[in-house]
Every structure is written in structure tokens, then in C-alpha cells.
Amino acid sequence: MTAPAPARPPADALLGWMEGLADPTRLRLLHALERKELSVLELCEVLALPQSTVSRHLKVLSGQGWLSSRRQGTQSLYGYAEDVAPGARRLWLLARAESEGWPAVRQDAERLQAVRARRDGAERFFAGAAGAWDKLRAEVYGPGVAREALLALLPASWTVADLGCGTGALAAELAPRVRKVVAVDQSAAMLRAARRRCAALPNVELHEARLEALPIADGRCDAALLVLVLGYLDEPAVALREAARVLAPGGRLVVLDAARHADAALRRRMGQVRPGFAPEELEALLGGAGLSTARARALPPEPGARGPGLVVATAERVPRRR
Structure with missing residues (x-):
């Protein structure tokens, strides 16, 4: 049949x-x-x-x-x-x-x-790396790795975006100093550690998302921080444009990352895509994201740090004209 x-x-x-x-x-x-x-x-x-x-x-x-x-x-x-x-x-x-x-x-x-x-x-x-991330970062870059980003902050009334927040170490440091911290990371394992760390901090808001597509409304934040994050991105320019988008007019973006280096073993150990950034490279990226007054400078390695120095950069979103 x-x-x-x-x-x-x-x-x-x-x-x-x-x-x-x-x-x-x-x-x-x-x-x-x-x-x-x-x-x-x-x-x-x-x-x-x-x-x-x-x-x-x-x-x-x-x-x-x-x-x-x-x-x-x-x-x-x-x-x-x-x-x-x-x-x-x-x-x-x-x-x-x-x-x-x-x-x-x-x-x-x-x-x-x-x-x-x-x-x-x-x-x-x-x-x-989630369990040993803080120790690894401190060993490579020094225990005060986030201090430059904190010093760049202004009023305590600000809402601050911690983009690529990792285990929430910086968000926890920021929380007592600002009105609101909006922390974003795409790693579920990192965010689990961040939630544990920030559980007692009611002004910390955590999101799992890619930095190229932030779940944050336009102009919501007074400042945004990218601390040792850009080196993990294939297209840092896209993430910087997103960071600029969530800034209020006059808001400030602070980037802290590794200085450009040729240590391939370090890149593999840290899981990085890029070998750091030169100051002029970060300034160009910030300008390309539509931000103004971009300034970047190299920082020497902290005492005892085994990795390269750091580069800190700041820029602002142009205020609306009246």
C-alpha cells in the first residue's frame, strides 16, 4: 500500500x-x-x-x-x-x-x-574568573584600580552608570557617594557576584545586557563609567556611542583602561580582545561617539602591579543650547 x-x-x-x-x-x-x-x-x-x-x-x-x-x-x-x-x-x-x-x-x-x-x-x-576576578584585577593593575574613576565624579546627587560592572566592586564603592548606580554587565556569572555584593545597597540597579545595547533610557545618567571594559569589546566605538546616549546633556563619561602594550601572555590571561589603548586613541574614540572636550592621559603602574600602566579619559555630552 x-x-x-x-x-x-x-x-x-x-x-x-x-x-x-x-x-x-x-x-x-x-x-x-x-x-x-x-x-x-x-x-x-x-x-x-x-x-x-x-x-x-x-x-x-x-x-x-x-x-x-x-x-x-x-x-x-x-x-x-x-x-x-x-x-x-x-x-x-x-x-x-x-x-x-x-x-x-x-x-x-x-x-x-x-x-x-x-x-x-x-x-x-x-x-x-568570577570567583577570583577582584584578586586578578588587583594583582595586575593594583588595588586602587577604580580610584581615578571615582575622583572624576562630581555631585552626590548624580545617577551614575557603571558599564561593564563585573562583580560590582566599583558599584558598591559608588553607592554611598551618589544618588543612584545603574550597573550593567553581559556576564551572568559576574552579575551573580555583583548581586551578592550589592544586596544591601538599595540604590544599585543591576542589569544583564550587552554594552552595545544598553537597557537605559536616553539622557538618564549624569555620568557613565567604563573601567577596564573597552579592551574586551570588538567594537568599542559602538559601546561608547551607547554610553553617550544615556548621558544627560552636560553629563560626563569616564573611561579607565590598560595602556597600549605588547604583552600577549597578559592579554590571554585577562581574556582581552585588545592590547590596551593609547591616550590619543581614546580621545579619538570619544570624539567619534559625539562627545566633547575629550581628554586622556597615561597613568603609571601602581606600586606592586605586574601589568601595564593605565589610561584615564573623560568627555562630556554637549549641553542643549538655550
């Missing part, structure tokens, strides 16, 4: 699926998302396309049932929908076979591999 032929989808469903696959960008998105669940920012990196373009095509594919999505912290992760209709699945298998040899799809796969390796490596590093 022969098996019955599969039911044919209604014409409008079939045409909708064909329309969804009739765009090279959407095919590239499906190739990537079938391999790995990704955020919008990660998809922008994989496809080398602007966020507006990626978001537009994600909306089309999601509306036609090609994608699943879920929340992780403050961001959405997208993936290929496992419960896609059988007819749509057959169309995708055909389209995938015909397009997997495209140069753009191969290049996307290479960039996806880099994104996966970086995400997995960062998660392993911070999960393993």
Missing part, C-alpha cells in the same frame, strides 16, 4: 513562503540562524549589514513563521523555527541547497564561526 501524498499548502501560504525566500539577505539570515541562535547585533556582524536592514528582514521572516525568538536579559535571540510548516521546510531545503555555495553565504559562515568562538570564549572566561 502506497503512502498518501503530503497535503498541499493553500496557494496563499505557498506564495508567502516563496516570497519570504525570494530575497538573498533573507536566505543568508536563514543559513546563519539554522546554525546558531543569534542576537540582532551578532547578525549585523555576521552579515556585515546595518541594524535597520537586518531588523527589517527579521520582521518579515518572523511574520511568516520561519523564525523563533526568545528573550535573554534585555536582548532577543533569533533562531530557525523547528516547527516550521512541512511545505515551507521543503522549500527551504531546496533554497538552502541552491544557495549554500554563494560567496556571501560562505563569508557569512566564516564570520559566524568567529562570533561563536568569541561568545563561547568570553562566557567561559568570565564564568571561570
